[in-house]
Each structure stands twice: as structure tokens, then as C-alpha cells.
Amino acid sequence: MRTSKPFIESTIHALEQVRLNSPLVHCITNSVVVNFTANALLAVGAAPAMVDIVGEAGPFATVASGLLINLGTPTPEQRAAMIEAQAGAAAGNTPWVLDPVAIGSLPVRTPLAYRLRDLHPTVIRGNASEIIALSGMGEGGRGVDALDSVEAALPAARSLAETTSGIVAVSGPVDLLTDGASVVRIANGDALLTRITGGGCALGAVMAAFLAAHDDRLAATVAAVTVYTVAAELAAEKSAGPGSFGVAFLDALYSVDADDIAARASIS
């Protein structure tokens, strides 16, 4: 396992690259969080594009810098666009993130998530119950809520990372990331992130932006989680509740800098 200092340096470098190059992030995501996701990407310095219709999703994914496929509210049109976008991403060598929202018992999204899993996502992001369900080791959570602890999802995360040859990120009070071999834990963030909708979903999009900014995929994913959760800490200090937190969080994604990362990042 790598020590935390290189991760902090690569996080700071990746953040600079995102702001310098403004990667074009193609999102197919759910109707609940689409606005917040676009605003989070803009705040951190990326360029969002929500292209989720058949006929456009494929060619756009080929030229985008990164792609997010989020299964939160998968209409028939979006489901077809997801398959098309994944093929476009593969053709263009575009890194892509799969977020298997609320899979487990729900009968439409669950088989679709399995199908996308087998197409080798660059990163899979979910809560513990979603990761366990996607690995085939368990049955999922309650709607979007995890019923399992992050650490309990480690075997499932390792297994998924090995079979997909990608990164798996389990979100929770301490985030756990693995490429199958190394395991990285990030102990930043704030519970208010779970009291606004899209707190996890927008992180998947930010991961897609950072994958475009750093060749090492584990380091890129660590950078995204670290920037995101350090911003959440900064925001929580200025918040009176979830409303003001959501606003302060976008401000913090916009202003978070190398000094904040160096002072606060808790990576092990």
C-alpha cells in the first residue's frame, strides 16, 4: 500500500489539472440530482454535459473527457442511452464511472447494473449495500440507504475490482477505495453530505472529471474523494443545516485549494 504523502501530492496536482483543462464530463444521471451534479462539476472547474438521449449519447461519450452512468431514475430512453454511451466510451477510450444506485431488489436497474459491471467500468462508486449487491455477495439496501458498514463491503469491493480490472469506491463515514490490491481509506467529509440529495451521486461525476486529469486511476479516484470530502468539511463549518450546507459546499468546491488539502486530507 502506498503511503498517504504521494496521494496528497497527486490530489493537489489533479485538482490543478481539472481547473486548468476543464474536462468535459458526460453525465447520464438521475432526475433528482442532475442540477446539483452539474453545479458541483462547474464549481470544481469541470464542464458538465448531460447528454442522455439515444443517438447522441454514443458519439458524445466518444469525445468526452469522462463519462458517468448513474442508475438513479433509469427511464427506458436513458437505459438505451447508457448502453450506447458505454460503447462510445469504449471506442474513444473514455474513462467511465458506474454508480449502481439502489440496486439489489429493484428489478429493472439491477440486471442493467450487472450488464454494465461486466463491461469493465473504470470506477464503480456506491454505498456499502450497493457494492455488496453488485458483487453478487448480498441483496442491497433500503432504497438509496446503505444497511451495511463500509468495512463489511471490503471483500465485495476487492472482488469487484479484480473482476472488472477497475477501481471500486465505497462511500461512507470513511471512504474505502481499492484497485483489488491496494486499499485506501479517506476519513474526511461530514454527515450533512448524507442530508442533501446527490451527495454521493455528484461524487461519481467528480470522479469522472478527475479521471481525465490523472493517468493513475487509483490516484485520480483518491483525489476526487479527497477534494470532495475536504470541501464538505469546509462547508459544514459554515452551515446551519442541509440547505445552507448545500450552498456552502458548492462554494467550497470552487475555493478549496492546495493548502486546504494539505492541512486536512486524512488518507491512509
Next chain:
Amino acid sequence: MRTSKPFIESTIHALEQVRLNSPLVHCITNSVVVNFTANALLAVGAAPAMVDIVGEAGPFATVASGLLINLGTPTPEQRAAMIEAQAGAAAGNTPWVLDPVAIGSLPVRTPLAYRLRDLHPTVIRGNASEIIALSGMGEGGRGVDALDSVEAALPAARSLAETTSGIVAVSGPVDLLTDGASVVRIANGDALLTRITGGGCALGAVMAAFLAAHDDRLAATVAAVTVYTVAAELAAEKSAGPGSFGVAFLDALYSVDADDIAARASIS
């Protein structure tokens, strides 16, 4: 008619129950307010899940704690999911709220609202014009705006409550709620609630959360309206306009407590 003191006590109790049990609220709602609705539910302590596709809406409604069906932007997929969800709610004995947004002359949603009305919603929530239109006594408003006063909708509300054996809630400067026999008026809230989109729609979702927290359906609905409109008052005192009001309102839904309810609730 019951006096207001028992309603204040049951409101405080229901709020505690929502925060303790975090009821899973299944929403099929319009694209305009879906983010705000999820955030309002999270802020008050409930767990939102926006499951609005065919094949998932039915089984999810069966296991959810409450269901909202809101007709604001009813795509063909959502319309089919609404019918499926209602059947699932009936099978699971899940309380459900119907919000007949902008019905009257609009030719797709209006017959769908009548069809759903006849399936005995636990609660119907709308503005005066929508309630009058749903009762068959009038023609609706101008888009989402009511052209009728709340009091003018009392006969329609009573009639609807009797034929559906449910609760009918008419939103306005003074909210009017009836089970057909009793009539309760709640004189809380703030006009800024009408200057943000979703001010009424999110209330329907909060009602679904409170129906899961209290067996007496009239008391549960009174509790939802009281908590929601007292939070609006608290927010308005800290707001410079509709933008800051929307933020402060989510903070207030998160922090409103028994003392606020006891001090401010105006129920008669």
C-alpha cells in the same frame, strides 16, 4: 371538531416519530421539484426514493412507508408507473398522497387525476382550484396558480373527502384540511413559499412521511402541514428573497422542534 391542543401534541409526536424512524417515502413527482422534494424529505428526517419507472414502481410502493403521486409533468412512463405504484400501495397497505397539479383543462393529467381519485387516495393535496376541479365542481386554475380562495373550496373538499373516504388538504394562506366531517384550519406559513417552485409539491411528500408516523390520518396530515408551515415562518424571518428563503427553509425543516411548534402553531 377537535380542539387544537390535541393536534399540537400529535404534531410534536409525529415529528419525533419521523426523525426516529426515517420513513421511506416513495415519490413519483414532477421534474421541476424532484430535487427540492428529496431535500425537504431528508431535511425533515425522512428517506426519499424517487422510483418512477414501470417495473419498479409497483414493488417499491408495496414496501415503502408512504407514496406520493404528483401529476406535475406526467410523461407516459410516469403515468404507467403511477398506476402500477397505486396498485402496489394498495397491496401493501401503504398510505398514499395524490397531488393533482394543474388539473382542469389540461387533457392528459385531468382524466388520470379522476382515475386516481377513484382509487381512494389516503390524502389529496392541492390548491383551491385543483381541489374544486378534482371534485367535479369547477374548471381548475391558470397553470399551477389557484384562481379560487381556500374557503371557496370547502364544499369541494368535503365532497371529495366523503367520496374517497380520505383526507383532503387545500393549500393557501390558511390551509384547510377535512376528513369530510371535521374541518381544521392552519394559519401558519409565509407568502415566500409561493415564490419558490415546489412549495406545495414538497408538502405532499412530507404528508406521505407523516402518514407513516401516525395512525390517525387527519392528525398526521395536520402534523405535516403544521411542521412545514412553521418551518416556513422560521425561514422567512431569515430571508432576503426567494433564493435565501429556499435555503433557510431546508435548514428550518431540519431544526424545527417541539418548542417551535408549541409556540407558533395556529390550528383551529
Next chain:
Amino acid sequence: MRTSKPFIESTIHALEQVRLNSPLVHCITNSVVVNFTANALLAVGAAPAMVDIVGEAGPFATVASGLLINLGTPTPEQRAAMIEAQAGAAAGNTPWVLDPVAIGSLPVRTPLAYRLRDLHPTVIRGNASEIIALSGMGEGGRGVDALDSVEAALPAARSLAETTSGIVAVSGPVDLLTDGASVVRIANGDALLTRITGGGCALGAVMAAFLAAHDDRLAATVAAVTVYTVAAELAAEKSAGPGSFGVAFLDALYSVDADDIAARASIS
């Protein structure tokens, strides 16, 4: 070309009319910005109605005060509703705004934008790359980002205005508006407007509101841009980043008044 003083007077008058009459603005817009667009309309004093399904879009456009057709996330249902709404607007003499979001290479929305362009929109609003692409003189931008300067789009804007007999508005650091003959430049606004999603899209909706408030279409469009960008300046002075800017902007649209316009409007 008219001097700026009449435009400032007509802007102040149009703002008063919007607040007095609360025009009903029918929007068919993208899922990313639909909430922000509705809130911007409510804040400035208009009444939003997002009616974007087949069977309702046509009759509603006929009776609405103004219509926005925005191509941001054009599902098949929305595409059919757009065609229906345009016909309804034509039948009802309803002014309508076309926003050709991200056209150029995207193969579904681009031909649809050409088709709608040929149906004589009252106003076309876009960034420089979108206006150039719609005129047939260039290939568009990068997703929603303009790659061309506003001034470079002047020939395209003039050409489009002449062929459509409408107004063309090019958004950017300095907004450029033309009816084919006159050219008006408005040098208000703030760069933070580009760091929140919907900064441009919501302006199209506000234009539809102002078209209902003033018979001179160029003056109405100038009024919408001026009110909107002066509000952005007021908001930026109170903002710590894009999150707080979005909130302050809605507050500013609500409170901006004749004195603010007179003191700040930079129209030439």
C-alpha cells in the same frame, strides 16, 4: 440604432409590467435547469408552467403568455411536445423563444433546431457557437461551451434575424442583440453566471416573460437581458462562490428595481 436611454426606460417599464401581470410562461426545457428556471421566473414576478408532454403542450402554448423551447435534454416525448407547442404558439400568437443548446455536431437536436428555426421564433437565444451553428456558418461548440467570441457571431446573428424576422440574442461577457438592422450590446453581468448551470437557459425563459410585457420585441429582449444581468451583478457582490451566487441571484431577481436598472444598465 436607438440610443440607450429609451432602452433603459422601456426596461424599467417592462419589469413593472411583468410584476404587475405575472405572465404565464410555458417552458419546455431541459432536466438540468428546470428547477432553476422555474425559480428565476417566480423570482422576477412571472408564473412558470413546465408543460412538456404530448397532448398538453399544444393547447397550453396557445393560451400561455410566452413559450420557451430549450433543446438541452430533448427526450423523444419532449421533441414531439416541442413541435406541438410551436404550432400552438403560432395558433395563439404566443411569442416564443428558441434556445438551441449545444447544437452543432449532436445529431438529434441539431436538425430539430433547424426545423424550429425555420418556423420563425420570436427570439433565438444562444452562446456564440450555438448561434453560428444555427445560422449554418459554423460547427458549434464543445458541449454547452462556446468556442467563439460574441463579436465573431455578429454576422451569423444578423443573418438569422433576417431570415427568421425575429430577434437574435448572443450571450457572453457582453451580450449582443439584433433584429437584423439594429445591434444592441449590454455590458452587464458577472462571470459567476457561467459557473452555475442554467445561467443561460433561465435567461431564455425570462425573455419569454418579458415578450409578454412589451410589444416592441427588441426592447422586450433588451429588458430581459438587462434585468437579468444587473441582478447578476448585484448578486455577485454578495457571493463567496457559485453556490451563494445562485441563491443571491434569485434574491436579486426578486428585489431588483428601477433605481438599480438606472444606475447600472450599460446598453449601447
